[in-house]
Amino acid sequence: MQKCVDNGKEVNFQFAIKAKTVTSGLKYSLATGNWGQANQAGTRAGVSQSNKKLQGLREELNAIVPYLEEMRKKKVERWDQFVDVIEQIKKVASEIRPADIVPFRIPVDQSDLSLRKLEELTKELQSLQKEKSDRLKQVMEHLNTLHSLCEVLGVDFKQTVNEVHPSLGEADGSKNLSNCTIESLASAASRLCELKVQRMQKVESEVLRLEQLKVSKMKDLVLKKKTELEEHRRRAHLISEEGYAAEFSDEVIEAGVVDPALVLEQIEAHIATVKEEAFSRKDILEKVERWLNACEEAQVTMLHLILMTFLS
The missing domain is CATH 1.20.1270 (Substrate Binding Domain Of Dnak; Chain:A; Domain 2)
Structure with missing residues:
Protein backbone atom coordinates (compact mmCIF):
# COMPACT_ATOMS: atom_id res chain seq x y z
CA MET A 1 0.00 0.00 0.00
CA GLN A 2 2.76 2.43 0.97
CA LYS A 3 4.68 1.51 -2.21
CA CYS A 4 1.65 2.39 -4.33
CA VAL A 5 1.34 5.70 -2.54
CA ASP A 6 5.06 6.46 -3.14
CA ASN A 7 4.74 5.56 -6.84
CA GLY A 8 1.72 7.84 -7.10
CA LYS A 9 3.70 10.66 -5.53
CA GLU A 10 6.56 10.13 -8.03
CA VAL A 11 4.20 10.18 -11.03
CA ASN A 12 2.49 13.32 -9.78
CA PHE A 13 5.88 14.94 -9.21
CA GLN A 14 7.01 14.12 -12.78
CA PHE A 15 3.76 15.45 -14.23
CA ALA A 16 4.16 18.65 -12.26
CA ILE A 17 7.74 19.16 -13.55
CA LYS A 18 6.71 18.43 -17.09
CA ALA A 19 3.75 20.79 -16.90
CA LYS A 20 5.97 23.52 -15.53
CA THR A 21 8.52 22.97 -18.35
CA VAL A 22 5.87 23.02 -21.04
CA THR A 23 4.26 26.13 -19.63
CA SER A 24 7.61 27.93 -19.45
CA GLY A 25 8.45 26.92 -23.05
CA LEU A 26 5.07 28.08 -24.24
CA LYS A 27 5.49 31.48 -22.61
CA TYR A 28 8.99 31.81 -24.09
CA SER A 29 7.78 30.93 -27.56
CA LEU A 30 4.97 33.41 -27.38
CA ALA A 31 7.35 36.07 -26.19
CA THR A 32 9.77 35.27 -29.03
CA GLY A 33 7.00 35.32 -31.59
CA ASN A 34 5.79 38.72 -30.46
CA TRP A 35 9.32 40.12 -30.57
CA GLY A 36 9.81 38.80 -34.14
CA GLN A 37 6.58 40.30 -35.39
CA ALA A 38 7.37 43.62 -33.82
CA ASN A 39 10.75 43.87 -35.61
CA GLN A 40 9.61 42.14 -38.86
CA ALA A 41 12.86 40.16 -38.80
CA GLY A 42 11.61 36.64 -39.33
CA THR A 43 11.39 34.75 -42.56
CA ARG A 44 8.31 32.81 -43.64
CA ALA A 45 10.13 29.51 -42.97
CA GLY A 46 11.06 30.68 -39.50
CA VAL A 47 7.49 31.66 -38.76
CA SER A 48 6.25 28.31 -39.99
CA GLN A 49 8.76 26.49 -37.80
CA SER A 50 7.74 28.59 -34.80
CA ASN A 51 4.07 27.84 -35.43
CA LYS A 52 4.79 24.14 -35.57
CA LYS A 53 6.73 24.33 -32.34
CA LEU A 54 3.94 26.32 -30.70
CA GLN A 55 1.36 23.81 -31.92
CA GLY A 56 3.40 20.96 -30.47
CA LEU A 57 3.62 22.68 -27.10
CA ARG A 58 -0.11 23.25 -27.10
CA GLU A 59 -0.80 19.60 -27.85
CA GLU A 60 1.60 18.55 -25.09
CA LEU A 61 -0.05 20.96 -22.66
CA ASN A 62 -3.51 19.66 -23.59
CA ALA A 63 -2.29 16.14 -22.87
CA ILE A 64 -1.04 17.17 -19.43
CA VAL A 65 -4.15 19.16 -18.40
CA PRO A 66 -6.22 16.05 -17.44
CA TYR A 67 -3.44 14.94 -15.12
CA LEU A 68 -3.32 18.40 -13.60
CA GLU A 69 -7.09 18.25 -13.06
CA GLU A 70 -6.73 14.85 -11.44
CA MET A 71 -4.04 16.23 -9.14
CA ARG A 72 -6.27 19.19 -8.26
CA LYS A 73 -9.15 16.81 -7.49
CA LYS A 74 -6.92 14.68 -5.27
CA LYS A 75 -5.68 17.80 -3.50
CA VAL A 76 -9.29 18.82 -2.77
CA GLU A 77 -10.07 15.32 -1.48
CA ARG A 78 -6.95 15.34 0.69
CA TRP A 79 -7.87 18.77 2.06
CA ASP A 80 -11.37 17.47 2.87
CA GLN A 81 -9.72 14.68 4.87
CA PHE A 82 -7.66 17.26 6.75
CA VAL A 83 -10.75 19.38 7.45
CA ASP A 84 -12.67 16.33 8.72
CA VAL A 85 -9.89 15.34 11.14
CA ILE A 86 -9.39 18.94 12.27
CA GLU A 87 -13.12 19.40 12.94
CA GLN A 88 -13.19 16.20 14.99
CA ILE A 89 -10.17 17.38 16.98
CA LYS A 90 -11.88 20.72 17.66
CA LYS A 91 -15.11 18.99 18.73
CA VAL A 92 -13.38 16.58 21.13
CA ALA A 93 -11.13 19.33 22.49
CA SER A 94 -14.14 21.57 23.19
CA GLU A 95 -15.73 18.77 25.25
CA ILE A 96 -12.70 18.20 27.48
CA ARG A 97 -11.62 21.82 27.90
CA PRO A 98 -13.37 24.63 29.78
CA ALA A 99 -15.39 27.09 27.71
CA ASP A 100 -13.41 30.07 29.01
CA ILE A 101 -10.16 28.82 27.41
CA VAL A 102 -9.26 30.10 23.95
CA PRO A 103 -10.86 27.82 21.31
CA PHE A 104 -8.65 25.02 20.06
CA ARG A 105 -6.83 25.90 16.85
CA ILE A 106 -4.61 23.80 14.58
CA PRO A 107 -2.28 25.70 12.26
CA VAL A 108 -2.28 23.85 8.94
CA ASP A 109 -0.13 24.82 5.97
CA GLN A 110 -2.16 23.97 2.86
CA SER A 111 1.08 23.57 0.95
CA ASP A 112 1.84 20.53 3.15
CA LEU A 113 -0.99 18.04 2.68
CA SER A 114 1.23 14.98 2.88
CA LEU A 115 0.15 11.67 4.38
CA ARG A 116 2.73 12.20 7.12
CA LYS A 117 0.99 15.40 8.22
CA LEU A 118 -2.42 13.72 8.03
CA GLU A 119 -1.14 10.83 10.16
CA GLU A 120 0.16 13.30 12.76
CA LEU A 121 -3.26 14.91 13.02
CA THR A 122 -4.96 11.50 13.13
CA LYS A 123 -2.72 10.41 16.02
CA GLU A 124 -3.51 13.62 17.85
CA LEU A 125 -7.24 12.94 17.32
CA GLN A 126 -6.86 9.39 18.65
CA SER A 127 -5.02 10.71 21.71
CA LEU A 128 -7.82 13.20 22.41
CA GLN A 129 -10.46 10.50 21.88
CA LYS A 130 -8.74 8.26 24.44
CA GLU A 131 -8.57 11.15 26.89
CA LYS A 132 -12.26 11.80 26.25
CA SER A 133 -13.07 8.14 26.90
CA ASP A 134 -11.17 8.18 30.19
CA ARG A 135 -12.86 11.40 31.26
CA LEU A 136 -16.29 10.09 30.28
CA LYS A 137 -15.68 7.01 32.42
CA GLN A 138 -14.83 9.23 35.39
CA VAL A 139 -17.92 11.38 34.83
CA MET A 140 -20.23 8.34 34.60
CA GLU A 141 -18.79 6.86 37.80
CA HIS A 142 -19.41 10.15 39.62
CA LEU A 143 -22.93 10.38 38.16
CA ASN A 144 -23.77 6.83 39.29
CA THR A 145 -22.48 7.60 42.78
CA LEU A 146 -24.51 10.82 42.91
CA HIS A 147 -27.64 9.02 41.67
CA SER A 148 -27.37 6.41 44.44
CA LEU A 149 -26.74 9.05 47.11
CA CYS A 150 -29.63 11.22 45.89
CA GLU A 151 -32.01 8.25 46.05
CA VAL A 152 -30.94 7.41 49.61
CA LEU A 153 -31.07 11.02 50.81
CA GLY A 154 -34.18 12.04 48.88
CA VAL A 155 -32.31 14.74 46.94
CA ASP A 156 -33.24 15.85 43.40
CA PHE A 157 -30.59 14.19 41.21
CA LYS A 158 -31.23 16.26 38.07
CA GLN A 159 -31.07 19.54 39.96
CA THR A 160 -27.85 18.44 41.65
CA VAL A 161 -26.04 17.62 38.39
CA ASN A 162 -27.46 20.66 36.60
CA GLU A 163 -25.81 22.83 39.23
CA VAL A 164 -22.50 21.29 38.16
CA HIS A 165 -23.15 21.60 34.40
CA PRO A 166 -26.44 21.64 32.40
CA SER A 167 -25.19 19.00 29.94
CA LEU A 168 -24.98 16.39 32.71
CA GLY A 169 -28.73 16.37 33.30
CA GLU A 170 -29.56 15.42 29.71
CA ALA A 171 -29.92 11.75 28.83
CA ASP A 172 -28.86 12.37 25.22
CA GLY A 173 -26.18 14.58 23.76
CA SER A 174 -22.55 15.12 24.66
CA LYS A 175 -21.49 15.93 28.22
CA ASN A 176 -18.98 18.49 29.38
CA LEU A 177 -15.85 16.55 30.39
CA SER A 178 -13.59 19.36 31.57
CA ASN A 179 -11.41 19.14 34.68
CA CYS A 180 -13.69 21.66 36.37
CA THR A 181 -16.75 19.45 35.75
CA ILE A 182 -15.04 16.31 37.05
CA GLU A 183 -13.78 18.11 40.16
CA SER A 184 -17.24 19.61 40.80
CA LEU A 185 -18.87 16.17 40.50
CA ALA A 186 -16.37 14.68 42.94
CA SER A 187 -17.01 17.58 45.34
CA ALA A 188 -20.79 17.11 45.09
CA ALA A 189 -20.44 13.36 45.74
CA SER A 190 -18.20 14.04 48.74
CA ARG A 191 -20.69 16.57 50.11
CA LEU A 192 -23.59 14.11 49.82
CA CYS A 193 -21.49 11.37 51.43
CA GLU A 194 -20.88 13.63 54.41
CA LEU A 195 -24.60 14.39 54.58
CA LYS A 196 -25.34 10.66 54.47
CA VAL A 197 -22.91 10.01 57.33
CA GLN A 198 -24.45 12.82 59.38
CA ARG A 199 -27.95 11.45 58.84
CA MET A 200 -26.84 7.92 59.70
CA GLN A 201 -25.24 9.17 62.90
CA LYS A 202 -28.44 11.04 63.74
CA VAL A 203 -30.52 7.92 63.09
CA GLU A 204 -28.16 5.79 65.17
CA SER A 205 -28.41 8.30 68.02
CA GLU A 206 -32.20 8.23 67.80
CA VAL A 207 -32.24 4.42 67.73
CA LEU A 208 -29.96 4.34 70.78
CA ARG A 209 -32.24 6.82 72.58
CA LEU A 210 -35.30 4.73 71.78
CA GLU A 211 -33.53 1.56 72.93
CA GLN A 212 -32.60 3.21 76.20
CA LEU A 213 -36.17 4.48 76.60
Whole structure:
Protein backbone atom coordinates (compact mmCIF):
# COMPACT_ATOMS: atom_id res chain seq x y z
CA MET A 1 0.00 0.00 0.00
CA GLN A 2 2.76 2.43 0.97
CA LYS A 3 4.68 1.51 -2.21
CA CYS A 4 1.65 2.39 -4.33
CA VAL A 5 1.34 5.70 -2.54
CA ASP A 6 5.06 6.46 -3.14
CA ASN A 7 4.74 5.56 -6.84
CA GLY A 8 1.72 7.84 -7.10
CA LYS A 9 3.70 10.66 -5.53
CA GLU A 10 6.56 10.13 -8.03
CA VAL A 11 4.20 10.18 -11.03
CA ASN A 12 2.49 13.32 -9.78
CA PHE A 13 5.88 14.94 -9.21
CA GLN A 14 7.01 14.12 -12.78
CA PHE A 15 3.76 15.45 -14.23
CA ALA A 16 4.16 18.65 -12.26
CA ILE A 17 7.74 19.16 -13.55
CA LYS A 18 6.71 18.43 -17.09
CA ALA A 19 3.75 20.79 -16.90
CA LYS A 20 5.97 23.52 -15.53
CA THR A 21 8.52 22.97 -18.35
CA VAL A 22 5.87 23.02 -21.04
CA THR A 23 4.26 26.13 -19.63
CA SER A 24 7.61 27.93 -19.45
CA GLY A 25 8.45 26.92 -23.05
CA LEU A 26 5.07 28.08 -24.24
CA LYS A 27 5.49 31.48 -22.61
CA TYR A 28 8.99 31.81 -24.09
CA SER A 29 7.78 30.93 -27.56
CA LEU A 30 4.97 33.41 -27.38
CA ALA A 31 7.35 36.07 -26.19
CA THR A 32 9.77 35.27 -29.03
CA GLY A 33 7.00 35.32 -31.59
CA ASN A 34 5.79 38.72 -30.46
CA TRP A 35 9.32 40.12 -30.57
CA GLY A 36 9.81 38.80 -34.14
CA GLN A 37 6.58 40.30 -35.39
CA ALA A 38 7.37 43.62 -33.82
CA ASN A 39 10.75 43.87 -35.61
CA GLN A 40 9.61 42.14 -38.86
CA ALA A 41 12.86 40.16 -38.80
CA GLY A 42 11.61 36.64 -39.33
CA THR A 43 11.39 34.75 -42.56
CA ARG A 44 8.31 32.81 -43.64
CA ALA A 45 10.13 29.51 -42.97
CA GLY A 46 11.06 30.68 -39.50
CA VAL A 47 7.49 31.66 -38.76
CA SER A 48 6.25 28.31 -39.99
CA GLN A 49 8.76 26.49 -37.80
CA SER A 50 7.74 28.59 -34.80
CA ASN A 51 4.07 27.84 -35.43
CA LYS A 52 4.79 24.14 -35.57
CA LYS A 53 6.73 24.33 -32.34
CA LEU A 54 3.94 26.32 -30.70
CA GLN A 55 1.36 23.81 -31.92
CA GLY A 56 3.40 20.96 -30.47
CA LEU A 57 3.62 22.68 -27.10
CA ARG A 58 -0.11 23.25 -27.10
CA GLU A 59 -0.80 19.60 -27.85
CA GLU A 60 1.60 18.55 -25.09
CA LEU A 61 -0.05 20.96 -22.66
CA ASN A 62 -3.51 19.66 -23.59
CA ALA A 63 -2.29 16.14 -22.87
CA ILE A 64 -1.04 17.17 -19.43
CA VAL A 65 -4.15 19.16 -18.40
CA PRO A 66 -6.22 16.05 -17.44
CA TYR A 67 -3.44 14.94 -15.12
CA LEU A 68 -3.32 18.40 -13.60
CA GLU A 69 -7.09 18.25 -13.06
CA GLU A 70 -6.73 14.85 -11.44
CA MET A 71 -4.04 16.23 -9.14
CA ARG A 72 -6.27 19.19 -8.26
CA LYS A 73 -9.15 16.81 -7.49
CA LYS A 74 -6.92 14.68 -5.27
CA LYS A 75 -5.68 17.80 -3.50
CA VAL A 76 -9.29 18.82 -2.77
CA GLU A 77 -10.07 15.32 -1.48
CA ARG A 78 -6.95 15.34 0.69
CA TRP A 79 -7.87 18.77 2.06
CA ASP A 80 -11.37 17.47 2.87
CA GLN A 81 -9.72 14.68 4.87
CA PHE A 82 -7.66 17.26 6.75
CA VAL A 83 -10.75 19.38 7.45
CA ASP A 84 -12.67 16.33 8.72
CA VAL A 85 -9.89 15.34 11.14
CA ILE A 86 -9.39 18.94 12.27
CA GLU A 87 -13.12 19.40 12.94
CA GLN A 88 -13.19 16.20 14.99
CA ILE A 89 -10.17 17.38 16.98
CA LYS A 90 -11.88 20.72 17.66
CA LYS A 91 -15.11 18.99 18.73
CA VAL A 92 -13.38 16.58 21.13
CA ALA A 93 -11.13 19.33 22.49
CA SER A 94 -14.14 21.57 23.19
CA GLU A 95 -15.73 18.77 25.25
CA ILE A 96 -12.70 18.20 27.48
CA ARG A 97 -11.62 21.82 27.90
CA PRO A 98 -13.37 24.63 29.78
CA ALA A 99 -15.39 27.09 27.71
CA ASP A 100 -13.41 30.07 29.01
CA ILE A 101 -10.16 28.82 27.41
CA VAL A 102 -9.26 30.10 23.95
CA PRO A 103 -10.86 27.82 21.31
CA PHE A 104 -8.65 25.02 20.06
CA ARG A 105 -6.83 25.90 16.85
CA ILE A 106 -4.61 23.80 14.58
CA PRO A 107 -2.28 25.70 12.26
CA VAL A 108 -2.28 23.85 8.94
CA ASP A 109 -0.13 24.82 5.97
CA GLN A 110 -2.16 23.97 2.86
CA SER A 111 1.08 23.57 0.95
CA ASP A 112 1.84 20.53 3.15
CA LEU A 113 -0.99 18.04 2.68
CA SER A 114 1.23 14.98 2.88
CA LEU A 115 0.15 11.67 4.38
CA ARG A 116 2.73 12.20 7.12
CA LYS A 117 0.99 15.40 8.22
CA LEU A 118 -2.42 13.72 8.03
CA GLU A 119 -1.14 10.83 10.16
CA GLU A 120 0.16 13.30 12.76
CA LEU A 121 -3.26 14.91 13.02
CA THR A 122 -4.96 11.50 13.13
CA LYS A 123 -2.72 10.41 16.02
CA GLU A 124 -3.51 13.62 17.85
CA LEU A 125 -7.24 12.94 17.32
CA GLN A 126 -6.86 9.39 18.65
CA SER A 127 -5.02 10.71 21.71
CA LEU A 128 -7.82 13.20 22.41
CA GLN A 129 -10.46 10.50 21.88
CA LYS A 130 -8.74 8.26 24.44
CA GLU A 131 -8.57 11.15 26.89
CA LYS A 132 -12.26 11.80 26.25
CA SER A 133 -13.07 8.14 26.90
CA ASP A 134 -11.17 8.18 30.19
CA ARG A 135 -12.86 11.40 31.26
CA LEU A 136 -16.29 10.09 30.28
CA LYS A 137 -15.68 7.01 32.42
CA GLN A 138 -14.83 9.23 35.39
CA VAL A 139 -17.92 11.38 34.83
CA MET A 140 -20.23 8.34 34.60
CA GLU A 141 -18.79 6.86 37.80
CA HIS A 142 -19.41 10.15 39.62
CA LEU A 143 -22.93 10.38 38.16
CA ASN A 144 -23.77 6.83 39.29
CA THR A 145 -22.48 7.60 42.78
CA LEU A 146 -24.51 10.82 42.91
CA HIS A 147 -27.64 9.02 41.67
CA SER A 148 -27.37 6.41 44.44
CA LEU A 149 -26.74 9.05 47.11
CA CYS A 150 -29.63 11.22 45.89
CA GLU A 151 -32.01 8.25 46.05
CA VAL A 152 -30.94 7.41 49.61
CA LEU A 153 -31.07 11.02 50.81
CA GLY A 154 -34.18 12.04 48.88
CA VAL A 155 -32.31 14.74 46.94
CA ASP A 156 -33.24 15.85 43.40
CA PHE A 157 -30.59 14.19 41.21
CA LYS A 158 -31.23 16.26 38.07
CA GLN A 159 -31.07 19.54 39.96
CA THR A 160 -27.85 18.44 41.65
CA VAL A 161 -26.04 17.62 38.39
CA ASN A 162 -27.46 20.66 36.60
CA GLU A 163 -25.81 22.83 39.23
CA VAL A 164 -22.50 21.29 38.16
CA HIS A 165 -23.15 21.60 34.40
CA PRO A 166 -26.44 21.64 32.40
CA SER A 167 -25.19 19.00 29.94
CA LEU A 168 -24.98 16.39 32.71
CA GLY A 169 -28.73 16.37 33.30
CA GLU A 170 -29.56 15.42 29.71
CA ALA A 171 -29.92 11.75 28.83
CA ASP A 172 -28.86 12.37 25.22
CA GLY A 173 -26.18 14.58 23.76
CA SER A 174 -22.55 15.12 24.66
CA LYS A 175 -21.49 15.93 28.22
CA ASN A 176 -18.98 18.49 29.38
CA LEU A 177 -15.85 16.55 30.39
CA SER A 178 -13.59 19.36 31.57
CA ASN A 179 -11.41 19.14 34.68
CA CYS A 180 -13.69 21.66 36.37
CA THR A 181 -16.75 19.45 35.75
CA ILE A 182 -15.04 16.31 37.05
CA GLU A 183 -13.78 18.11 40.16
CA SER A 184 -17.24 19.61 40.80
CA LEU A 185 -18.87 16.17 40.50
CA ALA A 186 -16.37 14.68 42.94
CA SER A 187 -17.01 17.58 45.34
CA ALA A 188 -20.79 17.11 45.09
CA ALA A 189 -20.44 13.36 45.74
CA SER A 190 -18.20 14.04 48.74
CA ARG A 191 -20.69 16.57 50.11
CA LEU A 192 -23.59 14.11 49.82
CA CYS A 193 -21.49 11.37 51.43
CA GLU A 194 -20.88 13.63 54.41
CA LEU A 195 -24.60 14.39 54.58
CA LYS A 196 -25.34 10.66 54.47
CA VAL A 197 -22.91 10.01 57.33
CA GLN A 198 -24.45 12.82 59.38
CA ARG A 199 -27.95 11.45 58.84
CA MET A 200 -26.84 7.92 59.70
CA GLN A 201 -25.24 9.17 62.90
CA LYS A 202 -28.44 11.04 63.74
CA VAL A 203 -30.52 7.92 63.09
CA GLU A 204 -28.16 5.79 65.17
CA SER A 205 -28.41 8.30 68.02
CA GLU A 206 -32.20 8.23 67.80
CA VAL A 207 -32.24 4.42 67.73
CA LEU A 208 -29.96 4.34 70.78
CA ARG A 209 -32.24 6.82 72.58
CA LEU A 210 -35.30 4.73 71.78
CA GLU A 211 -33.53 1.56 72.93
CA GLN A 212 -32.60 3.21 76.20
CA LEU A 213 -36.17 4.48 76.60
CA LYS A 214 -37.47 0.99 75.88
CA VAL A 215 -35.15 -0.53 78.49
CA SER A 216 -36.22 2.11 81.01
CA LYS A 217 -39.90 1.44 80.36
CA MET A 218 -39.31 -2.30 80.59
CA LYS A 219 -37.57 -1.88 83.94
CA ASP A 220 -40.49 0.18 85.25
CA LEU A 221 -42.93 -2.45 84.01
CA VAL A 222 -40.86 -5.24 85.59
CA LEU A 223 -40.84 -3.46 88.95
CA LYS A 224 -44.60 -2.90 88.68
CA LYS A 225 -45.23 -6.57 87.88
CA LYS A 226 -42.89 -7.58 90.70
CA THR A 227 -44.99 -5.54 93.13
CA GLU A 228 -48.13 -7.15 91.69
CA LEU A 229 -46.61 -10.61 92.19
CA GLU A 230 -45.73 -9.82 95.78
CA GLU A 231 -49.30 -8.68 96.38
CA HIS A 232 -50.72 -11.91 94.93
CA ARG A 233 -48.37 -13.99 97.07
CA ARG A 234 -49.34 -12.02 100.17
CA ARG A 235 -53.04 -12.53 99.52
CA ALA A 236 -52.45 -16.23 98.93
CA HIS A 237 -50.41 -16.38 102.15
CA LEU A 238 -47.43 -17.77 100.27
CA ILE A 239 -43.91 -17.38 101.59
CA SER A 240 -41.42 -15.83 99.15
CA GLU A 241 -38.68 -18.17 97.97
CA GLU A 242 -35.06 -17.15 98.45
CA GLY A 243 -34.14 -17.98 94.86
CA TYR A 244 -37.09 -16.00 93.60
CA ALA A 245 -36.11 -13.01 95.73
CA ALA A 246 -32.55 -13.08 94.40
CA GLU A 247 -33.67 -13.59 90.78
CA PHE A 248 -36.07 -10.65 90.79
CA SER A 249 -34.25 -8.31 93.18
CA ASP A 250 -34.41 -4.59 92.45
CA GLU A 251 -30.62 -4.41 92.21
CA VAL A 252 -30.49 -7.08 89.49
CA ILE A 253 -33.23 -5.39 87.50
CA GLU A 254 -31.75 -1.89 87.77
CA ALA A 255 -28.25 -3.09 86.89
CA GLY A 256 -29.57 -4.66 83.69
CA VAL A 257 -27.73 -7.90 84.39
CA VAL A 258 -30.60 -9.84 82.86
CA ASP A 259 -32.85 -9.05 79.94
CA PRO A 260 -35.87 -7.09 81.25
CA ALA A 261 -38.12 -8.79 78.70
CA LEU A 262 -37.05 -12.21 80.00
CA VAL A 263 -37.57 -11.12 83.62
CA LEU A 264 -41.01 -9.77 82.74
CA GLU A 265 -41.93 -13.05 81.08
CA GLN A 266 -40.83 -15.01 84.15
CA ILE A 267 -42.73 -12.71 86.53
CA GLU A 268 -45.88 -13.11 84.40
CA ALA A 269 -45.45 -16.88 84.67
CA HIS A 270 -45.05 -16.62 88.46
CA ILE A 271 -48.17 -14.46 88.72
CA ALA A 272 -50.17 -17.03 86.73
CA THR A 273 -48.86 -19.83 88.98
CA VAL A 274 -49.73 -17.92 92.16
CA LYS A 275 -53.22 -17.18 90.83
CA GLU A 276 -53.78 -20.86 90.03
CA GLU A 277 -52.55 -21.90 93.45
CA ALA A 278 -54.70 -19.27 95.14
CA PHE A 279 -57.75 -20.45 93.19
CA SER A 280 -57.13 -24.09 94.16
CA ARG A 281 -56.98 -23.02 97.81
CA LYS A 282 -59.90 -20.64 97.55
CA ASP A 283 -62.15 -22.44 100.04
CA ILE A 284 -59.39 -22.76 102.61
CA LEU A 285 -58.35 -19.16 102.09
CA GLU A 286 -61.93 -17.95 102.51
CA LYS A 287 -62.27 -19.90 105.76
CA VAL A 288 -58.95 -18.56 106.96
CA GLU A 289 -60.03 -15.08 105.96
CA ARG A 290 -63.31 -15.44 107.86
CA TRP A 291 -61.50 -16.86 110.87
CA LEU A 292 -59.00 -13.99 110.82
CA ASN A 293 -61.82 -11.50 110.54
CA ALA A 294 -63.66 -13.17 113.42
CA CYS A 295 -60.51 -13.18 115.51
CA GLU A 296 -60.02 -9.55 114.74
CA GLU A 297 -63.62 -8.72 115.69
CA ALA A 298 -63.36 -10.78 118.89
CA GLN A 299 -60.15 -9.05 119.77
CA VAL A 300 -61.75 -5.67 119.21
CA THR A 301 -64.77 -6.67 121.32
CA MET A 302 -62.56 -7.96 124.12
CA LEU A 303 -60.53 -4.79 124.09
CA HIS A 304 -63.74 -2.79 124.21
CA LEU A 305 -65.04 -4.77 127.22
CA ILE A 306 -61.75 -4.41 129.02
CA LEU A 307 -61.76 -0.71 128.36
CA MET A 308 -65.35 -0.32 129.60
CA THR A 309 -64.58 -2.36 132.74
CA PHE A 310 -61.54 -0.25 133.41
CA LEU A 311 -63.48 2.98 132.97
CA SER A 312 -66.35 1.85 135.19
